[in-house]
Amino acid sequence: MALFFDAEWFDARLAERGLPRTVLAAAAGMSPAELALVFKDQRELSAAEVAVFAELLGVEAKEVADRAGISTPVPGRVDPEARIAALERRVAALEEDVARLKRS
Structure with missing residues (x-):
């Protein structure tokens, strides 16, 4: 598990899919300001947000939780x-x- 939110990894996954961060925020029902806090490691993702991120990025929920540096259950x-x-x-x-x- 990462100790901190791995913004580079998330940005790379978004870039692979040609998506901006705003799409990630909207899909998870977050405002851009809330997502900015997540990327600055100042807000933890919920299990539901982990699931949405995983689906949008095409990875397992565990990978998202690990890269987010959180202990949110998968x-x-x-x-x-x-x-x-x-x-x-x-x-x-x-x-x-x-x-x-x-x-x-």
């Missing part, structure tokens, strides 16, 4: 058991916080 590949376990941990932590507040 659409359609979320492990339901891991998701449930993570949610259960969050609920347990929240319940502990509520109990602690009630005791205060």
Whole structure:
């Protein structure tokens, strides 16, 4: 996974398809300003945006996520058991916080 958004890679994929960045923004439902933040590594892509970028660029969603330097789950590949376990941990932590507040 890249540590930072790989703007050169995205620009090269767009150039291969003869597309400007504005098309990428429009396809993902983003404003040009939002896309500029993504390219400056100041805004992370959502899983849905990763999927749109992948389709438009003709690559796998995992490649887009890796090149964007994010940990966004690849659409359609979320492990339901891991998701449930993570949610259960969050609920347990929240319940502990509520109990602690009630005791205060």
